[in-house]
Amino acid sequence: MNDVSAQVWVLDDEKNITFVIRAMLEKAGYSPVVFNDSAQAIRELGKATPEVIITDLYMPGPGGMDVLEYCKTHCPQVPVVLITAYGTIEAAVSALKQGAFDFITKPFEQTELLSVVQKAVQTYRQRQKEPVFIFPENGAQDRASSSQAPAGLGSPTPSTIVGNSPQMQEIFRMISKIASTPSTVLILGESGTGKELAAFEIHRLSPRASKPFVKINCAAIPATLIESELFGHEKGSFTGAIASKPGRFELAHEGTIFLDEVAEMPLEMQVKLLRVLQEQEFQRVGGIATIKVDVRIITATNRDIEAEVKAGRFREDLYYRLNVVPIRLPPLRDRREDIDALLKFFLQGFNTKLGKQITAVMPDVLASLRLFSWPGNIRHLENVIERMVVMCEGSVLSLDDLPEEIPHILASPAELQADESVDKEPVSFKDLVKKQTQFVERELIEKALEESAGNITRTAEKLGISRKGLQIKIKELGLKRPID
Ligand SMILES: Nc1ncnc2c1ncn2[C@@H]1O[C@H](COP(=O)(O)OP(=O)(O)OP(=O)(O)O)[C@@H](O)[C@H]1O
Ligand SMILES: [Mg+2]
Structure with missing residues (x-):
């Protein structure tokens, strides 16, 4: 069978x-x-x-x-x-x-x-x-609604944030509330959870949207150059400073500056940043003129920044300055209900980018994607989908296209942890009938007891058995003995 x-x-x-x-x-x-x-x-x-x-x-x-x-x-x-x-x-x-x-x-x-x-x-x-259709069968795909960051400064960042989960809905509410304010925002979350995307979204929805969004990755710039990157320098202020150059803060004037991986900032730089935040002005490296800018600051880190503060690697006073409005992006494994929408979004993007026409996914692929733990979060999912789209030859993503690192969910039912307390002894047909009979009896007796408000005599009458017989049954079935 x-x-x-x-x-x-x-x-x-x-x-x-x-x-x-x-x-x-x-x-x-x-x-x-x-x-x-x-x-x-x-x-x-x-x-x-x-x-x-x-x-x-x-x-x-x-x-x-x-x-x-x-x-x-x-x-x-x-x-x-x-x-x-x-x-x-x-x-x-x-x-x-x-x-x-x-x-x-x-x-x-x-x-x-x-x-x-x-x-x-x-x-x-x-x-x-049967394949699960992600797009309408006629192949008509709704247009991707992603827009690009203003050309010029910063890398172009798509501005569509996908997410139907309650957690993401809450994030959207926060973002739209704080976008209109000039408050400093600290975005926290594991790698690949969309911190940069959220930072840009805050800028995009803010009154500063038509002004620059300037990004600086504090982890990617040598400690010796961070100050000049942020605040600029005058010609000859250090070896290699062959011309004067404005820093990112100046370039971000009237716009938003995004300090990514802020926990990686060297301590002496943290002091300088704190002073700028307090005084709202700074000088270029080697310069004497005081520069005033109007910049909204957004920072992000994938580190446990409170632990960094406790360990003395991040200044507490700076932390409080930056952490005016915190946004915590949840890991993808905690909002798996977003996976389907993200799959659709990325499929659409890669179909266009790679000239493919993938419209459906096999259910086992879908189940595998939904159950994976996604240590690299959304970036990880995005990469896996890109790889699958590249591999796929037809119009349906199947298990053959799924990278090996993603376990097939049906592969290991044996690992299942069922209740250990459940009795495991084999049953004979006789036992089975007995159990089933007891089960029916129990239901009937309980119902009759309830209807007779626990009165044994009336219950026995109702059931058409003797009072004594009912008492034996109650004991046998381990029913709660009503007050007689
Ligand atoms: N909710 C989302 N909807 C659509 N795309 C998303 C979403 N979140 C993240 N992405 C995409 O996933 C990738 C990673 O996002 P992003 O760079 O913003 O993450 P991050 O938290 O800054 O990661 P890291 O800590 O590694 O810098 C990007 O390509 C981004 O466009
Ligand atoms: Mg990032």
Whole structure:
């Protein structure tokens, strides 16, 4: 049978239920992985992908709807089946509208469960074979909306910042709020998270947009030259100063200066920068004239600058001057929901640049990209996509195009850490029937007890069994003994 050994995840805090479902699935030849803790299952989803997820609707911690929501962004090809209790049909129907594959109502029959799972596995496998279209099938690609920095100073920086994640939406809100102010901004974030892009965006949205955006990389300039780079020099002020030259601060007059990798600035230079910030004026190296400029300062670093301050490598007073408005760009692995939009954005760019017509991506490529940890963040993703576009011969990116450094997500289901607390003993059919029976009994008794407000006599009448019989059952099933 085709779907034998399909990996099916079962999420329910009730061990009785996961026990029964797992046994049913194993009997039918599937490979169930059971989680009694939904939060753990969600963490595992970041590392591996099942073919189907069966989840209870109500659980402590994340519930079935949270699991569904997570799957929609992280593994939308995986069908999610919800287990709902009798009486929560409305919730189930709304779950279907939210994209759940199907639901089963407790107590359910083995055949019902297996038929839903079989359909779900087929759906998953079908989805795996079909490309996911990134652009409309007619090939019409919406125009890239990137604009370029004003020609002249600084490297041209595309100004489109892509990101739908809540974290990026928050960053956009910050950027548009601070753009209109002259405040100093410190941008923090790992390498490749878009610090330079954010700095330019602040400038682009500011009243200074028509004036220069001047960038200086403090790590790339020898310590001896930083002062003259920033503030300029007069002819003959040092060996090699054959002509007078304005510094970047002068060039940025009325515009924005972007001091990149500011944590790399030598300490003696930090003192000078601090003085300029305090006094709002400076002299060129070897010059006597006092120069006043109107410049907005944005700085960035990928270092833990607070640690640099503590270690005495970065002046505390300068840190407070620069850190008026901090912006922290989150690493890509913390906002994976942006990956799809970035993929689309970069694909569009590289299609144009490399003269290609790639319109779709295979689901396993998509899943691999979504699950990778991206240590080099967005720059890393951008490079990988460029490489794939170069490699790809048709119009669909497939696993063959994916660089080896990106692991195939389905490659290692064996590494999966399922709940260790889950009982692993093999089940006989007799056990299975017994468990299922107990499960149904438990539901019925609990319901009857509830309806009779815990009164044993009335509950027994309702169920059509003796009072004594009910008491035995309650003990056997380990039900909470109501006050008699
Ligand atoms: N949100 C985004 N949307 C689109 N492109 C982005 C985004 N963030 C970054 N990029 C692109 O990723 C690359 C790296 O961005 P950028 O140079 O701004 O990062 P950085 O944080 O300054 O990195 P580093 O610390 O290495 O200097 C650039 O090509 C940039 O255009
Ligand atoms: Mg940078």
